[in-house]
Amino acid sequence: MRYFTGFLLLALLLAYRPGTAQPTRYQTRAGTVSFFSASPLEDIEARSQQLAAVLDTRTGQLAFSVPIRSFQFKRSLMQEHFNENYLESEKYPKATFSGRLLDWKPETLAAAGAVPVVAEGDLTMHGVTRHLKVPGTLTPLTGQLLLNASFSVAPAEYNIDIPALVRDHIAKSVLVTVRLPCTPVAVATSASQP
Template structure:
């Protein structure tokens, strides 16, 4: 990840990022994107949903910080686990204390790179399907992932979306036997971020 991207992201989240071990975007695709700016947000939205026979579990986090470098296709985001909001206060307490262990592992992070980069004209024509590969860190555990998403240049904004599944067991999140049947083995995660050109977004902070 470039120094400029790391520096900007550090300003947004006030925390260091591990470098993603991913393949670079092909040279031709990167060249097509060199005229496009860097984008960022501090108000991205991530939600997760778990369905089970006894009770569905849903939470949202509207304070996700992200940086997207169009010239290289590199993406990074970070969020505080305690910023997830639940409808049920007791469920929120259990999430932070027993599952996420938010005091010990306060942040979740992702650093990655687009597998392919659509050109500007294509991005402005509507949401374009893409794949991102990188490293997702949750509960102190790092795992290489490849997830689908979409990119869309809408006016001055870059809209980023993604939907994928996360298995708590993959990140050493232990589920007590008493409630094991009430929590799905795989949790659906949705991401939507409306990012602005970085110079605009950082100036407003």
């Protein structure tokens, strides 16, 4: 009897998965993040298509991560400098965000069209973590959730040192645009069959 109860409990534990009926995880490996620095002397633009993200639609939690090395620039030398001198990608290989959508209601998923959302959380890059509040939109599409956001990042706030010689070439505030086309993931179903 004792063993039976133990086994039952174990089975219950293993079988327990909140909301297996509906996918609660949406994720992508191929989100796009680009940034744009506008200065009177030069416009600098870079893009990465290796932004990985997870959104938990039950809790509204959101995380994303992008390898610094994956940013492509128009000029190869700029790309090299970005990695070697500015973001120091060997030391700090990725930028991450960990946070949640404010006032999140799972019903939003049923909305037709873009819904304004605000994400709040920690952005970490170049070894510096800062708390951000980022407005964006969430668009439920068929079999997909599209999350768009854009926000400004000041290189100085992330200890990114810009030498005097090129100071006028790089904007004080860089516009970052994020596009996450997330698809639902079936949450580890193997565990529900003990």
